[in-house]
Amino acid sequence: MWARDVMTTSVIFATPEMSVLEVARLLVEHSVSAVPVTTADGKLIGIVSEGDLVHRGEIGTGGRRRSWWLEFLASSRELAGEYVKEHAQTVKDLMTVDVVTVNEDTPLSEVASLLERHRIKRVPVLEGGKVTGLVSRADLVRALASSTHDNKQEPVVRADEEIREAILNAMSGQRWALSRGQVIVNEGEVHLWGVILSEEERKAACIAAQGVPGVKQVISHLDYPVVLPSM
Structure with a gap:
């Protein structure tokens, strides 16, 4: 517009x-x-x-x-x-x-x-x-x-690999972007894996995935780095 x-x-x-x-x-x-x-x-x-x-x-x-x-x-x-x-x-x-x-x-x-x-x-x-x-x-x-754009109004059927490519493209260029191996799609259900440094990064990754047509659900497995206790 x-x-x-x-x-x-x-x-x-x-x-x-x-x-x-x-x-x-x-x-x-x-x-x-x-x-x-x-x-x-x-x-x-x-x-x-x-x-x-x-x-x-x-x-x-x-x-x-x-x-x-x-x-x-x-x-x-x-x-x-x-x-x-x-x-x-x-x-x-x-x-x-x-x-x-x-x-x-x-x-x-x-x-x-x-x-x-x-x-x-x-x-x-x-x-x-x-x-x-x-x-x-x-x-x-x-x-x-x-706006009449609403992914939930008309579900889109897309191949899982096509959905993953679209999610990676949506994140492309962002410092918080996930790599290909950290985005898994199974029958429209998206699983996000990896290490984050803030809740904002988690939310941004989830929103990027949710905005792709064909995504049915986004499940976050994103977590903070493991801090080892000092000796």
Whole structure:
């Protein structure tokens, strides 16, 4: 799936000349958590989110408190930026200008990676230099909930060797991947053998196997290394 398949197209926009009060009301009235900021010709120049409006002097949340050593380590640029966020009166002074964007043909896997890597909740979708939609975390969750892919709905009959190859391919390239001899398949029942260093590795191996069509059951024999007592 691509960004165009899940994006919200009814986008509310702000202008750089809007006041902070106006953009706050815009978020509330339209029940959105962020708005792209565009010029008169539709060019994207920034974005304003709820996070930009949390620390404000008007509601007594300005003047962030931090320990003395964090205050000492904070750069003058960082402190000045915080002051601007707390006291700016117009959108052009408040908005985030380094906006992460995607286009309509961006795969959802890449969208998800961008959201995670930049620790953001949504990205504007651009086409021809103009915003055509927004993709948020909620849109990705709705896409998952609407997915019709479910291995349990239509059991797939596959040869055991074919299933094993598919499991090995699913794990390929992962540091926790099991070797061919550690994956045994018997009439669709998968047995995983080997040494793991964490429960996350066990879970990842099991999930990789469970995701292969034709797998009826996954049985883990994975265990931690044996620690010999010191002499």
